[in-house]
Amino acid sequence: RFKMKDLGPLAWFLGIEFERKESCFEMRPTKYLEKLLQKFDMQNCKTRSNPCNIDTHKIKCEDSNELADPELYRSMVGSLIYAMTGTRPDI
DSSP states (O other): OOOOOOOOSOOEETTEEEEEOSSSEEEEOHHHHHHHHHHTTOTTOOOOSSSSOTTSOOOOGGGOOOOSOHHHHHHHHHHHHHHHHHTOTTO
């Protein structure tokens, strides 16, 4: 047994905003994603509707440089995976 407290209708959980509609819940990760952009100093980046240009030629391995900070890259990807699996499968 444990004690519980009613905090009212769900509005925020783990950085995601919830709004109850007539037949569903609407989830908006806007604040979470804005914090991510600030965290990784990307708040001035340009948005794209399509993440990759189909006409772009593939980069060969020998043209690629080592990442300056692989931990930063893993942190970015992990944060996006959290947003994707929780709310935005289109990311």
